[in-house]
Amino acid sequence: MRYAILGTAQAIHDDGTPVGVGGARLRALLTALALRPGRVVPTALLVAEVWDGVPPADAPAALQALVARLRRAVGHAAVRSAEGGYQLAADREDVDLYRFERLARAAAETRDPAEAAARYEEALALWRGPALADLPDPGAESARWEAVRTDARRGRLAAALALGQAEQALPELTALCARQPLDEPLQALRIRALRDAGRPSEALAAYDAVRRDLAARLGTDPGPALRALHTELLNPPAAAAPHPHPAPHPADAGPVAQPARPEQGSAAGSHPDEHPAQPHPDGHPAPPRPGATVHAAGSAGSGPNPYPAPAGNLRARLTTFVGREDDIRVIGDDLARARLVTLLGPGGAGKTRLSQEAAEAHDARGGWPDGVWFVELAPVDDPEDVAEAALAALGARETKLRGAAAEELRALADRAGGAPIDRLAEHCARQRLLILLDNCEHVIGAAAELAEELLARCPGVQILATSREPLGVPGESLRPVEPLPDPVALRLLADRGAAARPGFRTEDD
Known part of the structure; x- marks a missing residue:
């Protein structure tokens, strides 16, 4: 059995015969299970996704009845009961979403344009409508x-x-x-x-x-x-390249x-609105294309750094960093073509650390002459304080406060004169810098407003945001953060486990 969730949910026999899956909630259940093939999906999560946060009176019983209907359509063996939830008996390759992902990745990695075009065509042909x-x-x-x-x-x-x-x-x-x-x-x-x-x-x-x-x-x-x-x-180049275009x-x-x-x-x-390009220590023109391939993306602070300490407030990380080299390269490519890039993913996916490593890697060769600035929004409870948090992180306030409450922050803004966003825009207007806007989801509206204002008023500013949902700002480029593959995740667990308990080995458990 194969499953299609790039458009209206469908189940298809191996011979290509479609299976009738009638009813909006039945298709929602099939989508939620097919999104996680071969994995046990907790009952609470299925109820939340199928009923959109408004569960029926007896949600487990209602879900059980819905599962029974799905089994009648696709076969009892296709939907397994497990402790705490249900599981679709399928591999990733059985779901069109993951076949698309595999084909698109293979197309991006090939150096043959004809082969790339064919794989992209095959991948895009799987889409029949919006995903999920x-x-x-x-x-x-x-x-x-x-x-x-x-x-x-x-x-x-x-x-x-x-x-x-x-x-x-x-x-x-x-x-x-x-x-x-x-x-x-x-x-x-x-x-x-x-x-x-x-x-x-x-x-x-x-x-x-x-x-x-x-x-x-x-x-x-x-x-x-x-x-x-x-x-x-x-x-137009005349003799600089074998082909004119x-x-x-x-x-x-x-x-x-x-x-x-x-x-x-x-x-x-x-360009008249840009700062003059600064020469790079090794003689190459700078700043280089931010999307250039990065070969050193391992642990922070490992090995000598041939470049001068950059401006900004990024602090050295004290733990190892593994398995995200391709992500760092792709984020650099995103920043080369968009001024706002949002790393999108669930909590705990590693978005914050990845944003810091990517920013540092692509700033090492002069990507942002005026620095990389980390703005932590997790402690901000009131959306009105988002701009003040950014002012504090960029060192644009005249007074530094320790343990200040939100009321003190606003009182400082009143004494200094002018709205915080205006002072922030004035501070950044003539600079070329990258702002890491971290944990935007709980103040998403204020974070989006801050990003849109800065991008509109400060031509040299770029923003790399982390969030569980898009900011929705014009020109935003979304970059999903996928879970680590199992071998890399185990290596990370081994590093952290050995740091906490000498002699810890994943092979022993």
């Missing part, structure tokens, strides 16, 4: 998969350009860009497609339209990738991540 469409409130989980789908669409279009199919890709790119006018990676692909199709004047006009749209909506300029592309359009490679972590070009650093530095 039958859950009453799919929330952050659906947003995670929509973000992966967006990456796959960009990758497929980038592969098409690499194969010389710019003219064929243009209609889809034009339609996507019309629906997502603030998606700079998509806009860059459309501009490249126009250029590669032999329409450079239209490409320049498209860039100008994007620039004006960003200025009107967000009060900001295009990002480094778009500005570098604009420089290429104005100064090098196409993006689909495996370079998304459609706009290009092989490093010497002119990219100078293009970003020559």
Whole structure:
């Protein structure tokens, strides 16, 4: 039996015959189980997801009756009872969601554009509608998969350009860009497609339209990738490369991540609103593309650091960091094409530590000359104090308070004059820095307002947020944080266990 939850939930026999799964709650139950194939799903979680937080009077009995109906549809052996819950007897490969994930990852890793295009096509063909469409409130989980789908669409279009199919890709790119006018990676692909199709004047006009749209909506300029592309359009390489119009490679972590070009650093530095590019100690132009591959992402503080201590308030971590090297690279690529990146995932997934490691890794070569600043929102109880917390973290307050209550913070703001957000924007207006906005979910509205204001008023500011739900700010790029694979999780457990109890070994348990 196979299961489809990329759209309306379906069960399909191995011979392709569909199984009738009627009723919204029955499909919601199938979706909740198929989202966790082969794992026991607690009864309380199933009730919460199927009834959207409003359970019936006798919830366990109602769920048991619903399970009985599902068993009649898909077979008794397909849904197993277990202590404390139920389990769908299926492998990840039996669920279209995870087949899509495998195919998209394989496409992103291949260096052959034709193979990448074929795998992306196969992966995207599995989508029949919104992910987890039958859950009453799919929330952050659906947003995670929509973000992966967006990456796959960009990758497929980038592969098409690499194969010389710019003219064929243009209609889809034009339609996507019309629906997502603030998606700079998509806009860059459309501009490249126009250029590669032999329409450079239209490409320049498209860039100008994007620039004006960003200025009107967000009060900001295009990002480094778009500005570098604009420089290429104005100064097309004649003999610098074998091909006059090098196409993006689909495996370079998304459609706009290009092989490093010497002119990219100078293009970003020559923009009138940017700080002059500073020379790097090893002689290369700086700042480098934030999405450059990072090879050292292990424990914090291991080995000598050849770069000067950066500005900011990041503190050295005192424990090892394992298994997230690919995540760090991908987050760098996200930051290369978006000014707001949100790490999305449940509590305990490791979002905070990952944000710190990724920021430090990509700042090591001068990514943010004015530093990386960590703003911890977990202790903030009142949404009105979010901007004050950011002011304190960035050292923008004249008075430092120890153990101050929320009333004292607001009294300080009154004495200093001006709203906290205005003082924060004034402090950041002429700086190029990265703000880590941590634990946004319990003050999500205020965090979103802070992010939108800073991005609109401070062109040199980027934000890397961690949250259990999206901020919903225009231009936000969502990056799901997946659980660690078992071997890496066990290695992390071994490190922590040995630190707490000498001689601890996972093999002994």
